[in-house]
Amino acid sequence: MKPAPFHYERPTSLAEALDLLAADGVETKALAGGQSLVPLMNLRLARPDVLVDLDAVAELRGISRSGDQVRIGALTRHEQTATDALVRERLPLLAHAAVHIGHRAIRTRGTLGGSLAHADPAAELPVASLALGAEVDVASARGARTIPIAELFDGPLSTTVADDELIVAVRYPVDAGRRPFGFAELARRHGDFALTVAAVTLSVDGDGGCRAATVALGGIGGSPRLVGPAARALIGTRIDPAAVELAVASVDDAVRPVADLHGSVAYRRAMAALLTRQAIAMARGAR
Amino acid sequence: MRCTVNGTSHRLDVEPRRLAVDVLRENLGLTGTHAGCEHGVCGACTILLDGEPVRSCLLFAPQLDGRDVRTVEGLAGPGDELHPLQQSFGAHHGLQCGFCTPGMLLTALDLLGHNPTPTRDEVREALSANLCRCTGYQQIVDAVMDSSRGGAFDCT
Numbered sequence: 001m002k003p004a005p006f007h008y009e010r011p012t013s014l015a016e017a018l019d020l021l022a023a024d025g026v027e028t029k030a031l032a033g034g035q036s037l038v039p040l041m042n043l044r045l046a047r048p049d050v051l052v053d054l055d056a057v058a059e060l061r062g063i064s065r066s067g068d069q070v071r072i073g074a075l076t077r078h079e080q081t082a083t084d085a086l087v088r089e090r091l092p093l094l095a096h097a098a099v100h101i102g103h104r105a106i107r108t109r110g111t112l113g114g115s116l117a118h119a120d121p122a123a124e125l126p127v128a129s130l131a132l133g134a135e136v137d138v139a140s141a142r143g144a145r146t147i148p149i150a151e152l153f154d155g156p157l158s159t160t161v162a163d164d165e166l167i168v169a170v171r172y173p174v175d176a177g178r179r180p181f182g183f184a185e186l187a188r189r190h191g192d193f194a195l196t197v198a199a200v201t202l203s204v205d206g207d208g209g210c211r212a213a214t215v216a217l218g219g220i221g222g223s224p225r226l227v228g229p230a231a232r233a234l235i236g237t238r239i240d241p242a243a244v245e246l247a248v249a250s251v252d253d254a255v256r257p258v259a260d261l262h263g264s265v266a267y268r269r270a271m272a273a274l275l276t277r278q279a280i281a282m283a284r285g286a287r
Numbered sequence: 288m289r290c291t292v293n294g295t296s297h298r299l300d301v302e303p304r305r306l307a308v309d310v311l312r313e314n315l316g317l318t319g320t321h322a323g324c325e326h327g328v329c330g331a332c333t334i335l336l337d338g339e340p341v342r343s344c345l346l347f348a349p350q351l352d353g354r355d356v357r358t359v360e361g362l363a364g365p366g367d368e369l370h371p372l373q374q375s376f377g378a379h380h381g382l383q384c385g386f387c388t389p390g391m392l393l394t395a396l397d398l399l400g401h402n403p404t405p406t407r408d409e410v411r412e413a414l415s416a417n418l419c420r421c422t423g424y425q426q427i428v429d430a431v432m433d434s435s436r437g438g439a440f441d442c443t
Contacts, residue, residue, distance in 0.1 A: 001325035008303035008349050031347075038345040039326035042306075051303070053350065079339075103416030104397065105333050105340040190415045 003041040007050045014059040014139065014168065020052045022141040022164045030054055030166055032075060032114035035106050060113065060168060063087060069135075069171045074113025079104065081112055081125075090174050093181035093199060097128035100183075103191045113167040116149075121156045122194045122219035124185065130216035130226050131199035132176045140165040153223035176214070179203050182282030184275040186219075188262070195219050195262050198275035202283045208238045215247065215279075220272050221256035229254065230276065244280055251276045288352040292317065293361030299348070307346035308332040311358060319359035319389050323418070330417030333390035334358050340397045340416075359389035362396070372396060372434045381430035383421035390417045395431045404435050 011017040021028050029048035031037060040046035054060055060075035063084050070090050072081065081087055082098035101107055101115075101124050115125040116136060126149075134149040138161055147160060149170075154160050161167060182200040187193065196219040203212035213231040218224035229250035237243035257268035289298050292315060299314055306325070311317045311334070323331035325344045332343040335357040362370040372392055375381070382388045391414065398405060398413040405413070410431045411424075419427065 002306065002309075003304045003347075005302070005304055008347065010349065034345050034347075034350075035327060035342075038347070042326050042344065051347075053347075055350065103330070103394075104413070105330065105342055105394065105416055106327070108336075108339040109341055109345065190412055 001042050003038075004044055004047040006041075006048055008053065009050060010053045010056050012056045012058075014057055014166075017052055017054060017057050018139060018141045018164070018166060020050065021166060023050065026050050028052060028163075030117075032111040032117075033077065033109040034114075035102070035110040036114065036118045036120065054166075065090070065174075066171075068174055070174060070177065071169050071171050072112055073169050074111060074167045076112045078102075078107035078110045078112070078115075078125075082107065091132065091172050091177040093132060093177070093183060093201065094125070094128050094172065096181070096183050097124040097199065100124050100185050100187075100194070100197075106191075112170055116152065116170065117159060117161060117167050119153050119157050119159045119223065120193070121222065121224055122197055123224070124194065124197055124218075126153060126224045127197050127199045127216045127218040128183065129170065129172070130224060131181070131201050131214045132172050133214065135171045136161075136167055137169045137171065138165045139168045144168070150226055153225065155223055158223075176201055179212070180283045182279030182284075184278040184282065186271050186275060196268060196271045196275055197224075198272070198279040200276070200279040200283045202234070202239070202280075204239070204284075210234045210237055210239050210243075215251065215276060217251065217255065217272060217276065219257075220254075220268070221258050225254075227251050227254045227276075234280070239280070239284055244277065247280065248273045248276050288349055290351040290354050290356055292356045293358060301348045303347055303349050305348040306344050307334070307348060307351055307356075308343040310348045310351065311343065311356070317358050317360050321386055321389055323386070323390075328418070329387070330390040330394065331387050333393045333417065335393055335397065340394055357393070359392055362392060370396075372399070372431070375430040375434040376427070379426045379430040379433060381423065381427045383419075383423050387417055387419040387421075391419070391427055395434070398431070399435055405431075407432060410435075 026049040028050040031053045061073040078098045088095045136147045179201040185194045185197040199216045201214045213234040215227045215230040230247040233246035255272045308322045321331040323329035327342045327345045334343045
């Protein structure tokens, strides 16, 4: 239960960090909050040659409003995401989701960028970020690019971020952020990883008509993802029971749950449907 | 690396892979912090890092550089008088084998620092971060509730 030896680096600028990540011939891992990577290292499931501690890289910090987006630095701790005034005001879904992560001793360390890069299929922030239509800014010594969140996740614990790239910041549209939202999670105990998690945003006009919607799920087999047909089942309706049933049915079509210690395929399907229903109800109630 | 532990400055030369919990226990001889699961689940190794609770099994030694650490050894007052929270754990039999106790104390201290008068549910939620395999949770919650009612002790 002790990690294998590694070489430790603590760069003080983004450029220096990216140079370290670009090194050929050695396995280099970025260390953010370490709440997922360090357990893997202690269990020796991960044995990087070089560990690049990002803690001193100032460019990865900060939460700011920029035009019609809120930009959150990748090194923002979950505790800050949950309590920051700008996030709570403009992106209440994200703050709400962050509270569900682990315990305070985990949230004081874990980071937004780390959660997205680790890509656990049932983690909260990937699902909330999908529902909000985030854009993920990544950088490498080769240059910078932006990955739409819907293109970030590439299977369990896998992303389209290259080995030499680093998530620098995540940008969220305030338009999606101010929509009524719903968030529902099933976990055996408070603070446990979710078995299944659902996030919904709705845009409803004065007559109760649904103009826009997003439905995102995690813990459903494979990557967390948006369920487009479920959102389309709601758009243009008054979110009446028949529309909700259609949305829930399309979630059932989209999920590919895998049986494990915690639940059978049938149970996980039932929970995905239930949580979708709960998240839609919560979003409707909030409007 | 340099760090301050319970008000005392230390200068150490350690391998980067050494976990913070092992720095405390083996380099500094502060064996009050317990290494349990060593992958962030059980909470026995919880310490306060710059005043915030963290799992010391998920931190490498260099991450303590320049930081202020508080462990269970830092709770007692001058003359080794136990902290009121520790006294409350004693009064309510809030421990059986005692293995989880250091983590429970620091988690409870952090809770009471933020929320001096928590509800029983809030105490249970905060302590859900820490496992007790003697299953003595009732008395632990009682001890924290009693401390919160007693109020007015320094949680910093």
